[in-house]
Amino acid sequence: MTGRGLGFYLLLAPLVLWLGLLIILPHIDMAIVSLRTRVAPREYVPSLDNYAAFITEPLYIVTFLRTAIMSVLATVITLIIAFPISYYIAKIAKGRSQAALFLMCLIPFWVSELVRTFGWIILLRETGVISGFLQWLGLADQPIEMLYNDAAMMLGLVYTSMLFMVVPLTTTLESLDDAVIEAGYDLGGSGFSVLREIVIPHAMPGIVSGCIVVFMLSLGNYLTPTMLGGKGSLWFTELIYSQFIVRFNWELGAAFGFCLLGASSLIVWSILRLTGQTLERTMGEGK
């Protein structure tokens, strides 16, 4: 080995630039910003005040925990809904209907998230389609407001994340040999025990990678909680946004950003530990 050629470094350059300029550099800067506090205009001293404020102010910590818990809940609900869909696409549907069903999961993602979320507003608002339909049926005697609450927000989060769960699950389930499932039944297994002992263990890498992606998307979502959530459903990203843009308090905003990063890393790590999976296996689609 006599050193690598120019070509190697040219190929490596975009990756290094991307990592360095867009990920590492901003994070270093954010870390520095978060670790200082303003004592006078344009005058800063290093301190942990921002992190102290995060811990001591109930609004911040409550919003933070709520966001984390709601994201976990959204992930679990997405998994429960997506699993049967993926199983149907991967194992029961055949040929063209399989491709068509997969495409139907994909199509909504061709329009922007904003438009998709607005679609839910049209359905759920007081003068919306569902409210009108219920009144027409006589099941409701006045318009019903279904927007601006946690349920509507959860609906939006699950809907937004669905594809990112269905794709890895379908891929791993497709790689499960039908004969293995049949062998499970043949040797005396019931539907439930085959699911528990054969299908789920096989799909575990897909389940975990889907959950990680959905969880991170939910945790970092800004649009859905803002548009569908009510006054009580403040999302942590909204807090970060208001610190940066409204309050112009970059120091606190940066500290919040790091807390969110810490939380998501911790939760992803615990999911991996709990399920005995490694990041390499899950991101390699569980081969």
Next chain:
Amino acid sequence: MSADSAPDLECRGLTKRFGDITAVKDVDFSVPAGSFFSILGPSGCGKTTIMRMIAGFLEPSSGDILIRGRSVLGVPPNKRPVNMVFQHLALFPMMNVAENIGYGLRRQGVAKAEITRRTGEVLERISLPGIGARKVSELSGGQRQRVAIARCMVLEPEVLLLDEPLGALDLKLREKMKIELKSLQAEFDTTFVYITHDQGEALVMSDAVAVMNAGRFEQIGAARDLYYRPATAFVAGFVGEANRWSGRVTRVEGDTAEVQTDAGLTLRAPADGLKTNDKVSVFVRPEAISIGPDAAAMQDQAFGTKVQVTAMLFNGANSRVLVRDPQSGSEIDVALPQSAGFANLDKGAEVQIGWTREQTLCFADTAS
């Protein structure tokens, strides 16, 4: 063994239709307890469909399946006293060997200590003691094979179904596993139903073989009967090797029919209900053909002719000679006797060949 005489497995008028296609048509057979029964047929003949109906993954369109005299129609696969060794074995990759074997016992709610004991016992019987903790991916092809059988046998099924389990193995191992399967069957004393397209596997291992073609059973019998007394042209052509000619019956005289092949050979065969002008297929096994230096050596043969050697296919004990009949131009495949004198035959040499009337298998063509 139960005292009653009901066979372990019996199929009556078994038929399966997929839309307009009839995959299995009116199949009847019964397998006595403790025997090794094979279904032999080319791919697509419907043998896997029969297997899946017995296992319970498919419901027959009509007919009945009885295990130990009781109909299992409508019984789901997990409640049937049959187990199946799948084509690619379908061992559970997420479990180790012991967990694979214990899976069925766990489903039956057997106590943990009992599962450990029986798993150890069955591993002993397949001569792989102590591999329980290994991963499936760490086993060799032959070991997987035995584990797949052990996983079924630990449940003590009435009937074990095997769906071409040797197909994925290489030739050497396949030969070895044939013998091993047969001795495992004797060891467990269970009825095996084996499906394959490989006549070698079926003939070597089975007590009885059913030859299947296009959804029907052509013949059921011992390997020897299928080989020496095939009931149909399909069986004669599919089981073992044979020289094949098509021709026409020119004359029936007593119990002998004279057949003129399309190429112009005149042969004599047992008449067996053949009539003059019947179109027929004629089969002669390569090893049924005698070979000698001159016509004097062929005195006792019903058919003899002088031929020229066109190729010598040396393969040890299975050596063959290809010869050409100069009159008709047809090429004949002759097994080379191991006894004296023919090892030095060369291309172009002239020899005399012949065979007896009884060894000329002649079948009237049905579809014409």
